Amino acid sequence: MSKKRETLLIVAEKLFYEHGFHAIGLKQIITEADIAIMTLYNHFASKDELIVEVLKRREQQYMEYLHRFLTDDREAILLNLAKGHAQRLMDIQSRGCMFLRAKEEFAGDPTHPVVQTVNRHKENVMKFIEQLDSSLTSQQILQFSLLLEGSTALAETEDTATVCAQLIDMTEKLFVRAA
Amino acid sequence: MSKKRETLLIVAEKLFYEHGFHAIGLKQIITEADIAIMTLYNHFASKDELIVEVLKRREQQYMEYLHRFLTDDREAILLNLAKGHAQRLMDIQSRGCMFLRAKEEFAGDPTHPVVQTVNRHKENVMKFIEQLDSSLTSQQILQFSLLLEGSTALAETEDTATVCAQLIDMTEKLFVRAA
């Protein structure tokens, strides 16, 4: 609705993802966004709430991204999801999974809103995959999730394109050729 | 050498891993370690240097851990490494890869000593695997690394024992049965 609010979310997401949640102060966010501090507090009750809203926004974008790679071919559902995840790793400058990073920084308190938001996000992704093909076992879903998480993590230290090629190759070997 | 120095490293590693590097202040470290702040600065020039030393200590422990799972059976080298990695995930309360977490928090400056220490660590692990079996292709090493990173990341939101079982199963399928 509000343009200022969206600007704040965009700038905050960029800075949080680049430097971490504790490392970035609100001052740096409002400076880069060129917005007054009281405007930020008018839209968000606290820094924690801003972080939660940033994560929710990012989750929505990620899910929309995956949706673009859906297919009717039941044999290639997971393969196409892998291609979607890989394409997204290429699109964003990959610095790891922002959700896991958020959880890590706030995991000292498991009841913290940020931690709960991340837990819900990961559940949502698993349920999404499960719903696409109800014939998948829970083990298969876990193994596919392991590939997605592994590619995201490995891309932090190795060339992203090369990592994506391995993700797709492994998905083929584990879930297409040997289904 | 110094007992105080080692105490500081142990306490700092625990707190950094539990809450993150920016989230933990030196005050909390010296309080929990029951050591004066000037003693810390007597052993470490700065917080950054303390972090680097914590990481180097952790790398040494991880490598020693993997070494305990080495075998002469060339067919099962990677499988045993996977079992070692899995066993370590079970041992430590897994909150993700501490090295990647460190890199993420300091990646804003790629020349930062912490970032370089992490990059070197990841290179060392890959070289270690490469040296164990020179017949492995670079793609195979990358794919195995993807499995290790994936299991570490997935264990942050899913049951660690279950994740470890998947890691071993996937390693068997990709690198033993179908080598």
Added chain:
DNA sequence: CAATAAATATAATGATCGTTCTATATAAAG
């Protein structure tokens, strides 16, 4: 015991943190 080194307590530094208050200014809607 004397000499050297290591560790201590305490306080100060200047900076930044998240958050709140006050008061003014701009914009939208009646």
Added chain:
DNA sequence: CTTTATATAGAACGATCATTATATTTATTG
């Protein structure tokens, strides 16, 4: 124009941050 909501600048809050200075005490070693 007048009302109402939104955004602004700027200062203040108490707390904490990493780091340094000073001065005292404890351990170690010759």
